[in-house]
Amino acid sequence: MSKNLTADAIVIGAGIIGTAIALELSKAGRMTLCVDRAPKAGYGSTSSSCAIIRVHYSTLEGTAFAFDAYHDWEDWSGYLGLKRPTDIEAARFHKTGCLVMKTEGNGYLNNVIENVRALSIPFEEWSKDKITERLPGYDLRCYAPAKRIEDPAFGEPGVGQVTGGVFFPTAGYINDPQLASQNVQAAAEAAGCSFLFNREVVQIPSTGGRVTGVLLDDGLEIEAPVVVNVAGPHSSKVNELAGAVSDMRITTRALRQEVAHVPAPEGLDFEGSGLVVSDNDIGVYCRPETGNYVLAGSEDPPCDPHDWVDPDEFNRDFSDQATTQALRLAQRMGGLKLPNRMRGVVDLYDVTEDWLPIYDRSAIDGFYMACGSSGNQFKNAPGAGRLMADLIDYCESGRDHDREPFQFKLTHIDFDLDTASMSRRREINPDSSFSVLG
Numbered sequence: 001m002s003k004n005l006t007a008d009a010i011v012i013g014a015g016i017i018g019t020a021i022a023l024e025l026s027k028a029g030r031m032t033l034c035v036d037r038a039p040k041a042g043y044g045s046t047s048s049s050c051a052i053i054r055v056h057y058s059t060l061e062g063t064a065f066a067f068d069a070y071h072d073w074e075d076w077s078g079y080l081g082l083k084r085p086t087d088i089e090a091a092r093f094h095k096t097g098c099l100v101m102k103t104e105g106n107g108y109l110n111n112v113i114e115n116v117r118a119l120s121i122p123f124e125e126w127s128k129d130k131i132t133e134r135l136p137g138y139d140l141r142c143y144a145p146a147k148r149i150e151d152p153a154f155g156e157p158g159v160g161q162v163t164g165g166v167f168f169p170t171a172g173y174i175n176d177p178q179l180a181s182q183n184v185q186a187a188a189e190a191a192g193c194s195f196l197f198n199r200e201v202v203q204i205p206s207t208g209g210r211v212t213g214v215l216l217d218d219g220l221e222i223e224a225p226v227v228v229n230v231a232g233p234h235s236s237k238v239n240e241l242a243g244a245v246s247d248m249r250i251t252t253r254a255l256r257q258e259v260a261h262v263p264a265p266e267g268l269d270f271e272g273s274g275l276v277v278s279d280n281d282i283g284v285y286c287r288p289e290t291g292n293y294v295l296a297g298s299e300d301p302p303c304d305p306h307d308w309v310d311p312d313e314f315n316r317d318f319s320d321q322a323t324t325q326a327l328r329l330a331q332r333m334g335g336l337k338l339p340n341r342m343r344g345v346v347d348l349y350d351v352t353e354d355w356l357p358i359y360d361r362s363a364i365d366g367f368y369m370a371c372g373s374s375g376n377q378f379k380n381a382p383g384a385g386r387l388m389a390d391l392i393d394y395c396e397s398g399r400d401h402d403r404e405p406f407q408f409k410l411t412h413i414d415f416d417l418d419t420a421s422m423s424r425r426r427e428i429n430p431d432s433s434f435s436v437l438g
Protein backbone atom coordinates (compact mmCIF):
# COMPACT_ATOMS: atom_id res chain seq x y z
CA MET A 1 0.00 0.00 0.00
CA SER A 2 1.21 3.54 -0.64
CA LYS A 3 2.61 5.09 2.49
CA ASN A 4 0.91 8.13 4.06
CA LEU A 5 1.99 7.78 7.67
CA THR A 6 4.15 5.34 9.61
CA ALA A 7 4.21 4.16 13.18
CA ASP A 8 5.88 1.38 15.18
CA ALA A 9 2.51 0.31 16.53
CA ILE A 10 -1.14 1.12 15.88
CA VAL A 11 -3.73 0.60 18.61
CA ILE A 12 -7.31 0.33 17.33
CA GLY A 13 -9.61 1.68 20.05
CA ALA A 14 -9.13 4.37 22.70
CA GLY A 15 -11.20 2.89 25.51
CA ILE A 16 -9.72 2.25 28.94
CA ILE A 17 -7.84 -0.83 27.72
CA GLY A 18 -6.76 0.66 24.38
CA THR A 19 -5.36 3.80 26.01
CA ALA A 20 -3.56 1.68 28.65
CA ILE A 21 -1.93 -0.41 25.93
CA ALA A 22 -1.01 2.73 23.96
CA LEU A 23 0.57 4.15 27.13
CA GLU A 24 2.76 1.10 27.78
CA LEU A 25 3.81 0.70 24.13
CA SER A 26 4.85 4.37 24.11
CA LYS A 27 6.71 4.01 27.39
CA ALA A 28 8.55 1.03 25.87
CA GLY A 29 9.81 3.33 23.11
CA ARG A 30 7.46 2.36 20.27
CA MET A 31 6.15 5.24 18.20
CA THR A 32 2.48 4.53 18.80
CA LEU A 33 -0.65 5.80 17.13
CA CYS A 34 -4.05 5.12 18.69
CA VAL A 35 -7.02 5.39 16.32
CA ASP A 36 -10.67 5.59 17.32
CA ARG A 37 -13.79 6.20 15.31
CA ALA A 38 -15.36 8.04 18.25
CA PRO A 39 -14.65 11.74 18.93
CA LYS A 40 -12.80 11.23 22.25
CA ALA A 41 -11.15 8.58 24.42
CA GLY A 42 -13.49 6.43 26.51
CA TYR A 43 -16.57 7.01 24.32
CA GLY A 44 -17.05 3.29 23.51
CA SER A 45 -18.33 0.68 25.96
CA THR A 46 -16.00 2.13 28.61
CA SER A 47 -18.30 5.14 28.89
CA SER A 48 -21.12 2.92 30.22
CA SER A 49 -18.96 0.84 32.52
CA CYS A 50 -20.03 0.46 36.13
CA ALA A 51 -16.27 0.71 36.70
CA ILE A 52 -16.33 -1.56 39.72
CA ILE A 53 -12.88 -2.42 41.01
CA ARG A 54 -12.88 -5.76 42.82
CA VAL A 55 -10.38 -8.48 43.50
CA HIS A 56 -12.45 -11.65 43.62
CA TYR A 57 -12.54 -13.83 40.50
CA SER A 58 -13.26 -17.51 39.94
CA THR A 59 -9.76 -18.33 38.68
CA LEU A 60 -6.42 -17.78 40.42
CA GLU A 61 -4.98 -15.96 37.36
CA GLY A 62 -8.00 -13.66 37.18
CA THR A 63 -7.73 -12.89 40.89
CA ALA A 64 -4.01 -12.12 40.69
CA PHE A 65 -4.47 -9.94 37.60
CA ALA A 66 -7.23 -7.92 39.30
CA PHE A 67 -5.32 -7.49 42.57
CA ASP A 68 -2.27 -6.28 40.65
CA ALA A 69 -4.26 -3.59 38.80
CA TYR A 70 -6.10 -2.63 42.01
CA HIS A 71 -2.84 -1.04 43.18
CA ASP A 72 -2.83 1.23 40.12
CA TRP A 73 -6.33 2.53 40.84
CA GLU A 74 -5.37 3.12 44.43
CA ASP A 75 -2.43 5.25 43.30
CA TRP A 76 -3.92 6.65 40.10
CA SER A 77 -1.60 9.65 39.77
CA GLY A 78 1.39 7.38 40.41
CA TYR A 79 0.17 5.05 37.67
CA LEU A 80 -0.35 7.92 35.24
CA GLY A 81 3.09 9.28 36.11
CA LEU A 82 2.12 12.74 34.92
CA LYS A 83 4.72 15.17 36.19
CA ARG A 84 3.22 18.32 34.75
CA PRO A 85 -0.40 19.29 35.47
CA THR A 86 -2.87 18.59 32.68
CA ASP A 87 -5.99 20.59 31.99
CA ILE A 88 -8.28 17.71 32.89
CA GLU A 89 -9.07 16.50 36.38
CA ALA A 90 -8.32 12.95 37.50
CA ALA A 91 -10.89 10.17 37.88
CA ARG A 92 -11.57 9.23 41.50
CA PHE A 93 -11.51 5.81 43.15
CA HIS A 94 -14.21 5.41 45.79
CA LYS A 95 -12.82 2.66 48.00
CA THR A 96 -16.06 1.36 49.47
CA GLY A 97 -15.10 -2.30 49.65
CA CYS A 98 -17.19 -5.07 48.13
CA LEU A 99 -19.50 -7.50 49.91
CA VAL A 100 -20.26 -10.80 48.17
CA MET A 101 -23.13 -12.91 49.46
CA LYS A 102 -22.43 -16.58 50.08
CA THR A 103 -25.01 -18.69 48.29
CA GLU A 104 -25.46 -22.22 47.08
CA GLY A 105 -25.26 -20.81 43.53
CA ASN A 106 -21.73 -19.49 44.03
CA GLY A 107 -20.55 -22.53 45.99
CA TYR A 108 -20.52 -20.44 49.19
CA LEU A 109 -17.46 -18.72 47.67
CA ASN A 110 -15.16 -21.60 48.52
CA ASN A 111 -13.04 -21.26 45.35
CA VAL A 112 -12.95 -17.46 45.65
CA ILE A 113 -11.71 -17.70 49.24
CA GLU A 114 -9.08 -20.23 48.16
CA ASN A 115 -7.85 -17.80 45.48
CA VAL A 116 -7.67 -14.74 47.71
CA ARG A 117 -5.99 -16.73 50.50
CA ALA A 118 -3.34 -17.99 48.07
CA LEU A 119 -2.54 -14.38 47.16
CA SER A 120 -2.79 -12.94 50.71
CA ILE A 121 -5.61 -10.62 49.63
CA PRO A 122 -7.41 -9.23 52.69
CA PHE A 123 -11.00 -10.34 53.31
CA GLU A 124 -13.46 -10.60 56.18
CA GLU A 125 -16.20 -13.16 56.78
CA TRP A 126 -19.43 -11.30 57.60
CA SER A 127 -22.33 -12.82 59.52
CA LYS A 128 -25.96 -12.02 58.79
CA ASP A 129 -25.95 -9.52 61.66
CA LYS A 130 -22.82 -7.81 60.44
CA ILE A 131 -24.37 -7.47 56.97
CA THR A 132 -27.54 -5.82 58.26
CA GLU A 133 -25.50 -3.59 60.57
CA ARG A 134 -23.55 -2.32 57.53
CA LEU A 135 -26.58 -2.36 55.19
CA PRO A 136 -29.48 -1.23 57.39
CA GLY A 137 -32.82 -2.62 56.23
CA TYR A 138 -31.25 -5.14 53.86
CA ASP A 139 -33.68 -8.07 53.71
CA LEU A 140 -31.72 -11.34 53.66
CA ARG A 141 -34.54 -13.75 52.84
CA CYS A 142 -33.64 -16.15 50.02
CA TYR A 143 -35.15 -15.51 46.59
CA ALA A 144 -33.04 -17.86 44.47
CA PRO A 145 -33.38 -18.84 41.74
CA ALA A 146 -33.81 -15.36 40.24
CA LYS A 147 -37.05 -15.03 38.27
CA ARG A 148 -38.51 -12.89 35.50
CA ILE A 149 -41.14 -10.36 36.52
CA GLU A 150 -43.85 -12.19 34.57
CA ASP A 151 -43.27 -15.26 36.78
CA PRO A 152 -46.12 -15.41 39.35
CA ALA A 153 -43.53 -16.38 41.99
CA PHE A 154 -41.50 -13.20 41.39
CA GLY A 155 -40.87 -11.39 44.67
CA GLU A 156 -41.99 -14.36 46.76
CA PRO A 157 -39.25 -15.35 49.21
CA GLY A 158 -38.24 -19.00 49.33
CA VAL A 159 -36.99 -20.94 52.30
CA GLY A 160 -34.31 -19.58 54.64
CA GLN A 161 -32.01 -16.60 54.59
CA VAL A 162 -28.60 -15.69 53.25
CA THR A 163 -26.45 -16.50 56.25
CA GLY A 164 -23.29 -14.59 55.48
CA GLY A 165 -20.94 -13.01 53.01
CA VAL A 166 -17.34 -12.14 52.36
CA PHE A 167 -16.19 -8.53 52.44
CA PHE A 168 -13.19 -7.43 50.40
CA PRO A 169 -11.81 -4.06 51.57
CA THR A 170 -9.62 -3.61 48.47
CA ALA A 171 -12.53 -2.76 46.20
CA GLY A 172 -14.83 0.07 45.14
CA TYR A 173 -15.59 1.93 41.94
CA ILE A 174 -14.28 4.69 39.68
CA ASN A 175 -16.53 7.74 39.53
CA ASP A 176 -16.04 8.44 35.80
CA PRO A 177 -14.69 5.70 33.51
CA GLN A 178 -14.61 8.00 30.48
CA LEU A 179 -12.50 10.52 32.36
CA ALA A 180 -10.19 7.70 33.49
CA SER A 181 -9.58 6.85 29.81
CA GLN A 182 -8.84 10.50 29.06
CA ASN A 183 -6.39 10.53 31.97
CA VAL A 184 -4.59 7.55 30.44
CA GLN A 185 -4.66 9.26 27.03
CA ALA A 186 -2.92 12.30 28.59
CA ALA A 187 -0.29 10.00 30.13
CA ALA A 188 0.20 8.23 26.81
CA GLU A 189 0.58 11.54 24.98
CA ALA A 190 3.16 12.62 27.53
CA ALA A 191 5.01 9.38 26.69
CA GLY A 192 4.93 10.28 22.97
CA CYS A 193 1.74 8.58 21.74
CA SER A 194 -0.47 10.23 19.11
CA PHE A 195 -4.25 9.88 18.93
CA LEU A 196 -6.46 10.11 15.86
CA PHE A 197 -10.20 10.45 16.56
CA ASN A 198 -13.24 10.34 14.29
CA ARG A 199 -11.40 7.88 12.03
CA GLU A 200 -12.49 4.31 11.47
CA VAL A 201 -10.16 1.46 10.54
CA VAL A 202 -11.72 -0.14 7.45
CA GLN A 203 -8.93 -2.43 6.24
CA ILE A 204 -6.04 -4.26 7.91
CA PRO A 205 -3.83 -5.54 5.10
CA SER A 206 -1.03 -8.06 5.46
CA THR A 207 1.67 -9.47 3.21
CA GLY A 208 3.33 -12.87 3.55
CA GLY A 209 1.46 -13.59 6.79
CA ARG A 210 2.48 -10.31 8.43
CA VAL A 211 0.32 -7.25 9.05
CA THR A 212 1.44 -4.11 7.22
CA GLY A 213 -0.73 -1.42 8.80
CA VAL A 214 -4.28 -0.07 8.52
CA LEU A 215 -6.43 1.87 6.08
CA LEU A 216 -8.80 4.48 7.53
CA ASP A 217 -12.22 5.50 6.24
CA ASP A 218 -10.88 8.84 4.97
CA GLY A 219 -8.36 7.02 2.78
CA LEU A 220 -5.36 7.58 5.07
CA GLU A 221 -2.98 4.62 5.08
CA ILE A 222 -0.79 4.03 8.10
CA GLU A 223 2.06 1.59 7.82
CA ALA A 224 3.13 -0.28 10.96
CA PRO A 225 4.62 -3.68 11.85
CA VAL A 226 2.36 -4.01 14.90
CA VAL A 227 -1.42 -3.53 15.05
CA VAL A 228 -3.45 -4.19 18.21
CA ASN A 229 -7.19 -4.84 18.18
CA VAL A 230 -8.74 -3.19 21.26
CA ALA A 231 -12.05 -2.42 19.58
CA GLY A 232 -14.26 -3.59 22.47
CA PRO A 233 -17.62 -4.92 21.22
CA HIS A 234 -16.40 -4.43 17.64
CA SER A 235 -13.45 -6.78 18.23
CA SER A 236 -14.87 -9.62 16.13
CA LYS A 237 -15.40 -7.25 13.20
CA VAL A 238 -11.83 -5.98 13.49
CA ASN A 239 -10.45 -9.54 13.72
CA GLU A 240 -12.41 -10.29 10.51
CA LEU A 241 -10.90 -7.23 8.82
CA ALA A 242 -7.43 -8.60 9.59
CA GLY A 243 -8.36 -12.12 8.47
CA ALA A 244 -7.25 -13.31 11.90
CA VAL A 245 -10.09 -15.61 12.93
CA SER A 246 -9.08 -18.98 11.45
CA ASP A 247 -7.23 -20.39 14.49
CA MET A 248 -9.38 -18.85 17.25
CA ARG A 249 -10.95 -21.46 19.53
CA ILE A 250 -12.26 -18.66 21.72
CA THR A 251 -14.25 -15.99 19.90
CA THR A 252 -16.01 -12.75 20.81
CA ARG A 253 -19.60 -11.52 20.43
CA ALA A 254 -21.41 -8.33 21.44
CA LEU A 255 -23.95 -8.79 24.22
CA ARG A 256 -26.50 -6.08 25.05
CA GLN A 257 -26.72 -5.09 28.72
CA GLU A 258 -28.95 -2.79 30.73
CA VAL A 259 -27.96 -1.15 34.00
CA ALA A 260 -30.60 0.62 36.13
CA HIS A 261 -29.93 3.71 38.27
CA VAL A 262 -32.60 3.98 40.97
CA PRO A 263 -32.96 6.57 43.79
CA ALA A 264 -31.82 5.12 47.14
CA PRO A 265 -34.61 4.47 49.68
CA GLU A 266 -35.60 7.57 51.64
CA GLY A 267 -33.34 8.17 54.63
CA LEU A 268 -30.53 5.92 53.35
CA ASP A 269 -27.33 7.73 52.41
CA PHE A 270 -26.17 5.06 49.97
CA GLU A 271 -23.92 7.46 48.08
CA GLY A 272 -22.09 8.41 51.26
CA SER A 273 -22.01 5.11 53.11
CA GLY A 274 -23.00 2.37 50.63
CA LEU A 275 -20.69 -0.20 49.16
CA VAL A 276 -20.40 -2.56 46.21
CA VAL A 277 -22.60 -5.62 46.76
CA SER A 278 -22.61 -8.78 44.67
CA ASP A 279 -25.75 -10.74 45.46
CA ASN A 280 -25.98 -14.03 43.60
CA ASP A 281 -29.22 -14.95 45.42
CA ILE A 282 -31.14 -12.20 43.58
CA GLY A 283 -28.84 -12.18 40.51
CA VAL A 284 -27.94 -8.50 40.93
CA TYR A 285 -24.87 -6.45 41.82
CA CYS A 286 -25.13 -2.88 43.01
CA ARG A 287 -23.03 0.11 43.95
CA PRO A 288 -23.57 3.74 44.96
CA GLU A 289 -24.12 6.22 42.12
CA THR A 290 -23.93 10.03 42.10
CA GLY A 291 -27.06 11.80 43.39
CA ASN A 292 -27.72 9.15 46.06
CA TYR A 293 -28.76 6.61 43.44
CA VAL A 294 -28.22 2.86 43.55
CA LEU A 295 -26.83 1.29 40.39
CA ALA A 296 -28.30 -2.19 39.72
CA GLY A 297 -26.50 -4.45 37.25
CA SER A 298 -27.24 -8.03 36.28
CA GLU A 299 -25.23 -11.09 37.31
CA ASP A 300 -26.76 -12.95 34.35
CA PRO A 301 -29.06 -15.43 36.12
CA PRO A 302 -30.05 -18.34 33.84
CA CYS A 303 -33.67 -17.10 33.44
CA ASP A 304 -32.54 -13.93 31.63
CA PRO A 305 -32.13 -14.46 27.88
CA HIS A 306 -28.86 -13.31 26.29
CA ASP A 307 -29.37 -10.56 23.74
CA TRP A 308 -26.52 -11.07 21.22
CA VAL A 309 -26.45 -8.17 18.79
CA ASP A 310 -24.64 -6.53 15.90
CA PRO A 311 -22.62 -3.77 17.61
CA ASP A 312 -23.50 -1.37 14.79
CA GLU A 313 -27.24 -1.92 15.13
CA PHE A 314 -28.63 -2.35 18.60
CA ASN A 315 -31.44 -0.79 20.57
CA ARG A 316 -30.29 1.72 23.19
CA ASP A 317 -33.77 2.02 24.73
CA PHE A 318 -34.57 0.23 27.98
CA SER A 319 -36.63 -2.94 27.80
CA ASP A 320 -38.13 -4.50 30.93
CA GLN A 321 -34.66 -5.89 31.80
CA ALA A 322 -33.55 -2.78 33.75
CA THR A 323 -36.88 -2.75 35.61
CA THR A 324 -36.45 -6.45 36.41
CA GLN A 325 -33.00 -5.79 37.90
CA ALA A 326 -34.28 -2.85 39.95
CA LEU A 327 -37.23 -4.93 41.24
CA ARG A 328 -34.89 -7.77 42.16
CA LEU A 329 -32.84 -5.32 44.19
CA ALA A 330 -36.04 -3.96 45.77
CA GLN A 331 -36.50 -7.45 47.25
CA ARG A 332 -33.50 -6.59 49.42
CA MET A 333 -33.83 -2.84 49.84
CA GLY A 334 -37.28 -2.05 51.17
CA GLY A 335 -38.36 1.43 50.05
CA LEU A 336 -36.43 1.34 46.79
CA LYS A 337 -38.82 3.21 44.49
CA LEU A 338 -38.73 2.79 40.75
CA PRO A 339 -38.93 6.08 38.86
CA ASN A 340 -41.55 6.50 36.10
CA ARG A 341 -38.75 6.97 33.63
CA MET A 342 -35.85 4.53 34.02
CA ARG A 343 -32.36 6.02 34.28
CA GLY A 344 -29.14 4.14 33.61
CA VAL A 345 -27.28 2.82 30.59
CA VAL A 346 -27.77 0.38 27.74
CA ASP A 347 -24.52 -0.78 26.17
CA LEU A 348 -22.50 -3.82 25.09
CA TYR A 349 -20.15 -6.36 26.59
CA ASP A 350 -17.65 -8.11 24.31
CA VAL A 351 -18.10 -11.68 25.48
CA THR A 352 -16.08 -14.89 25.00
CA GLU A 353 -17.35 -18.46 25.41
CA ASP A 354 -15.97 -18.65 28.97
CA TRP A 355 -16.38 -14.99 29.89
CA LEU A 356 -12.61 -14.64 30.35
CA PRO A 357 -10.62 -12.19 28.19
CA ILE A 358 -8.28 -12.76 25.27
CA TYR A 359 -4.89 -11.02 25.55
CA ASP A 360 -2.91 -12.60 22.75
CA ARG A 361 -1.19 -12.51 19.38
CA SER A 362 -3.09 -13.79 16.34
CA ALA A 363 -2.48 -16.08 13.38
CA ILE A 364 -1.16 -13.00 11.52
CA ASP A 365 2.32 -11.93 12.64
CA GLY A 366 2.26 -8.46 14.15
CA PHE A 367 -1.53 -8.48 14.67
CA TYR A 368 -2.53 -8.73 18.35
CA MET A 369 -5.81 -8.76 20.22
CA ALA A 370 -6.92 -7.49 23.63
CA CYS A 371 -10.59 -8.28 23.53
CA GLY A 372 -13.40 -10.42 24.94
CA SER A 373 -13.42 -8.36 28.11
CA SER A 374 -16.81 -9.94 28.96
CA GLY A 375 -18.04 -7.07 31.13
CA ASN A 376 -15.28 -7.49 33.69
CA GLN A 377 -12.00 -6.00 32.49
CA PHE A 378 -12.28 -2.25 33.15
CA LYS A 379 -10.51 -2.81 36.44
CA ASN A 380 -7.69 -4.73 34.77
CA ALA A 381 -6.81 -2.09 32.17
CA PRO A 382 -3.52 -0.95 33.76
CA GLY A 383 -2.31 -4.56 33.95
CA ALA A 384 -3.62 -5.33 30.47
CA GLY A 385 -1.56 -2.43 29.13
CA ARG A 386 1.62 -3.80 30.66
CA LEU A 387 0.82 -7.39 29.69
CA MET A 388 0.19 -6.53 26.04
CA ALA A 389 3.33 -4.35 25.73
CA ASP A 390 5.48 -7.15 27.18
CA LEU A 391 3.74 -9.86 25.14
CA ILE A 392 4.31 -7.82 21.96
CA ASP A 393 8.01 -7.47 22.86
CA TYR A 394 8.20 -11.22 23.46
CA CYS A 395 6.63 -12.10 20.11
CA GLU A 396 8.38 -9.40 18.08
CA SER A 397 11.73 -10.62 19.38
CA GLY A 398 11.00 -13.93 17.62
CA ARG A 399 9.65 -16.06 20.50
CA ASP A 400 6.92 -18.58 19.69
CA HIS A 401 4.21 -17.53 22.14
CA ASP A 402 1.75 -20.18 20.90
CA ARG A 403 4.18 -23.00 21.72
CA GLU A 404 5.99 -21.41 24.65
CA PRO A 405 3.42 -19.05 26.20
CA PHE A 406 4.70 -15.79 27.59
CA GLN A 407 4.95 -15.75 31.40
CA PHE A 408 3.97 -12.29 32.60
CA LYS A 409 5.47 -11.01 35.84
CA LEU A 410 2.91 -8.86 37.65
CA THR A 411 4.09 -5.45 38.84
CA HIS A 412 2.68 -5.06 42.34
CA ILE A 413 2.50 -8.63 43.58
CA ASP A 414 4.82 -11.60 43.37
CA PHE A 415 3.04 -13.67 40.73
CA ASP A 416 3.98 -14.99 37.30
CA LEU A 417 0.87 -15.16 35.17
CA ASP A 418 0.80 -17.88 32.52
CA THR A 419 -0.77 -15.98 29.63
CA ALA A 420 -1.84 -19.27 28.02
CA SER A 421 -4.92 -18.76 30.25
CA MET A 422 -5.74 -15.73 28.07
CA SER A 423 -5.01 -17.33 24.71
CA ARG A 424 -7.36 -17.27 21.72
CA ARG A 425 -6.50 -20.96 21.32
CA ARG A 426 -7.23 -22.09 24.90
CA GLU A 427 -9.87 -24.64 25.75
CA ILE A 428 -12.94 -23.15 27.44
CA ASN A 429 -11.95 -22.70 31.10
CA PRO A 430 -14.31 -24.83 33.24
CA ASP A 431 -13.38 -22.88 36.39
CA SER A 432 -15.02 -19.71 35.10
CA SER A 433 -18.29 -18.46 36.57
CA PHE A 434 -19.51 -18.16 32.93
CA SER A 435 -20.94 -14.79 33.85
CA VAL A 436 -19.89 -11.16 34.12
CA LEU A 437 -18.10 -12.15 37.34
CA GLY A 438 -15.37 -13.80 35.23
Ligand SMILES: Cc1cc2nc3c(=O)[nH]c(=O)nc-3n(C[C@H](O)[C@H](O)[C@H](O)COP(=O)(O)OP(=O)(O)OC[C@H]3O[C@@H](n4cnc5c(N)ncnc54)[C@H](O)[C@@H]3O)c2cc1C
Residues within 6 Å of the ligand: 012, 013, 014, 015, 016, 017, 018, 019, 035, 036, 037, 038, 042, 043, 044, 045, 046, 047, 048, 049, 050, 051, 052, 053, 199, 200, 201, 202, 230, 231, 232, 233, 234, 238, 257, 258, 259, 345, 347, 348, 349, 370, 371, 373, 374, 375, 376, 377, 378, 379, 380
Ligand atom coordinates in the same frame (compact mmCIF):
# COMPACT_ATOMS: atom_id res chain seq x y z
C1 LIG B 1 -22.71 -1.82 31.14
C2 LIG B 1 -21.29 -2.24 31.43
C3 LIG B 1 -20.86 -2.36 32.74
C4 LIG B 1 -19.55 -2.76 33.02
N1 LIG B 1 -19.13 -2.80 34.32
C5 LIG B 1 -17.85 -3.14 34.59
C6 LIG B 1 -17.38 -3.10 35.92
O1 LIG B 1 -18.10 -2.73 36.84
N2 LIG B 1 -16.09 -3.46 36.16
C7 LIG B 1 -15.26 -3.86 35.17
O2 LIG B 1 -14.10 -4.21 35.45
N3 LIG B 1 -15.67 -3.90 33.88
C8 LIG B 1 -16.94 -3.53 33.58
N4 LIG B 1 -17.38 -3.52 32.29
C9 LIG B 1 -16.46 -3.92 31.23
C10 LIG B 1 -15.51 -2.80 30.86
O3 LIG B 1 -16.18 -1.57 30.86
C11 LIG B 1 -14.90 -3.10 29.51
O4 LIG B 1 -14.23 -4.34 29.62
C12 LIG B 1 -13.90 -2.05 29.08
O5 LIG B 1 -14.43 -0.75 29.23
C13 LIG B 1 -13.51 -2.30 27.65
O6 LIG B 1 -12.58 -1.33 27.27
P1 LIG B 1 -11.96 -1.37 25.83
O7 LIG B 1 -10.95 -0.28 25.77
O8 LIG B 1 -11.51 -2.74 25.51
O9 LIG B 1 -13.22 -1.14 24.84
P2 LIG B 1 -14.13 0.11 24.50
O10 LIG B 1 -14.23 1.08 25.61
O11 LIG B 1 -15.41 -0.41 23.95
O12 LIG B 1 -13.32 0.82 23.35
C14 LIG B 1 -13.26 0.30 22.04
C15 LIG B 1 -13.08 1.46 21.10
O13 LIG B 1 -12.82 0.96 19.80
C16 LIG B 1 -13.38 1.87 18.87
N5 LIG B 1 -13.52 1.16 17.62
C17 LIG B 1 -14.26 0.06 17.34
N6 LIG B 1 -14.09 -0.32 16.06
C18 LIG B 1 -13.24 0.56 15.50
C19 LIG B 1 -12.68 0.71 14.21
N7 LIG B 1 -12.96 -0.13 13.20
N8 LIG B 1 -11.85 1.77 13.97
C20 LIG B 1 -11.54 2.65 14.97
N9 LIG B 1 -12.05 2.55 16.22
C21 LIG B 1 -12.87 1.52 16.49
C22 LIG B 1 -14.69 2.27 19.52
O14 LIG B 1 -15.14 3.54 19.05
C23 LIG B 1 -14.33 2.32 21.00
O15 LIG B 1 -14.05 3.61 21.47
C24 LIG B 1 -18.67 -3.09 31.96
C25 LIG B 1 -19.10 -2.95 30.64
C26 LIG B 1 -20.38 -2.51 30.37
C27 LIG B 1 -20.82 -2.35 28.93
